[in-house]
Amino acid sequence: MDRDRLLATFLELVAVDSPTGHETEIGRLLETRFAGLGCETSRDEIGNLLAVMPGTGPGTILISTHMDTAGSDRGITPIIDDGLIRTDGSTILGADDKSGIACCLELLTLLRDTPAQPRPTIEFVVSVGEERGLVGSRHLDVSRLTASHGFVLDTAGPIGSITYWTPTSVYLTITFTGRKAHAGVEPEKGVSAIRMAAEAVAAMPLGRIDEETVANIGTVSGGEARNIVPGSVVLEGMARSHDQAKLDEQVRAIREACEHAAGRHGGQLEFAAEEIYRTYRIPEGAPPYREAADAIRSLGLTVTPRKSGGGTDANLFNAKGIPCVALPTGMVDEHATSERISIDDLVAACRVLVAIATRTRRDGGPT
Numbered sequence: 001m002d003r004d005r006l007l008a009t010f011l012e013l014v015a016v017d018s019p020t021g022h023e024t025e026i027g028r029l030l031e032t033r034f035a036g037l038g039c040e041t042s043r044d045e046i047g048n049l050l051a052v053m054p055g056t057g058p059g060t061i062l063i064s065t066h067m068d069t070a071g072s073d074r075g076i077t078p079i080i081d082d083g084l085i086r087t088d089g090s091t092i093l094g095a096d097d098k099s100g101i102a103c104c105l106e107l108l109t110l111l112r113d114t115p116a117q118p119r120p121t122i123e124f125v126v127s128v129g130e131e132r133g134l135v136g137s138r139h140l141d142v143s144r145l146t147a148s149h150g151f152v153l154d155t156a157g158p159i160g161s162i163t164y165w166t167p168t169s170v171y172l173t174i175t176f177t178g179r180k181a182h183a184g185v186e187p188e189k190g191v192s193a194i195r196m197a198a199e200a201v202a203a204m205p206l207g208r209i210d211e212e213t214v215a216n217i218g219t220v221s222g223g224e225a226r227n228i229v230p231g232s233v234v235l236e237g238m239a240r241s242h243d244q245a246k247l248d249e250q251v252r253a254i255r256e257a258c259e260h261a262a263g264r265h266g267g268q269l270e271f272a273a274e275e276i277y278r279t280y281r282i283p284e285g286a287p288p289y290r291e292a293a294d295a296i297r298s299l300g301l302t303v304t305p306r307k308s309g310g311g312t313d314a315n316l317f318n319a320k321g322i323p324c325v326a327l328p329t330g331m332v333d334e335h336a337t338s339e340r341i342s343i344d345d346l347v348a349a350c351r352v353l354v355a356i357a358t359r360t361r362r363d364g365g366p367t
């Protein structure tokens with residue numbers, strides 16, 4: 001593989017603005033690039049890119065990345081500093097997940113330039129809206145895919161790690177409704193939604209609950225003016241656990257704190273808990289784990305099983321019946337302005353991908 005070409009591709013992708021929800025330009029560019037490297041490409045109505053590289057042997061695998069970047073940063077200017085790519089600190093870098101996409105394009109370039117050897121068909125999915133709660137992969141019609149299993153290039157962690165287990169994540173939207181009143185003239189006629197929300201939050205178990213369970217209330221919005229008893233407040237939060245029963249218990253405890261607070265003051269409560277992605281756990285012997293591990297070892301690297309606290313599109317593919325593991329791309333501090341990636345790690349991540357896609361399988365043929 002060509003280190004300079006991979007780096008140039010990565011820098012080209014990072015320079016294209018693609019804050020989540022604004023993927024038109026990057027989507028168009030990527031469709032052109034994947035098609036130009038021999039893929040049959042199509043976009044679905046939400047903007048996900050599907051690119052299929054026909055195989056020269058049996059079997060079909062999925063390789064998944066996402067084209068949007070976290071937050072709203074634009075005008076990202078990468079700086080290369082002693083083998084490390086970062087920004088000036090005013091924006092994120094967008095290595096999440098442009099590094100994964102750059103690896104895919106380098107793989108395709110290698111496949112184009114390498115004499116045919118038996119390898120599986122590869123279905124690339126480059127999703128939109130991943131950073132807004134896996135929007136693209138949630139809407140993806142997986143009946144368009146034929147892959148038996150897959151690999152999602154979208155995690156941090158040392159090269160050689162395999163994310164085989166992630167939590168379920170639930171988004172919480174909690175609305176307290178009290179009664180508005182003039183706070184200066186007749187406050188006794190009001191029921192303060194802010195007081196209810198505050199008492200509820202104070203009573204909730206939040207933060208790290210145990211090794212596998214976390215919960216957070218992240219935003220509070222409501223009230224109208226300093227002299228009006230607030231009639232309504234909305235809390236947004238989330239809860240995650242690797243253990244479904246613990247998660248159910250956690251959501252129940254948060255709801256109970258809200259019900260008690262609303263009940264004490266005679267207010268109303270609307271409590272919505274929406275599952276955003278569901279836990280998966282891929283056994284060591286299952287194809288995506290085994291093939292990733294074989295590829296990693298074939299490069300002389302160490303396999304590190306990783307139990308992650310966050311979700312990726314892998315959660316959706318697993319839930320929709322395509323077993324997937326998630327693999328690192330070299331990204332560090334994703335979603336922060338300190339985000340960076342070392343060129344060596346980017347190259348190593350790409351080598352792992354190439355090994356997965358081209359290696360002769362243990363049973364003698366591609367699977």
Ligand SMILES: [Zn+2]
Pocket residue numbers: 066096097130154
């Ligand atoms: Zn990502």
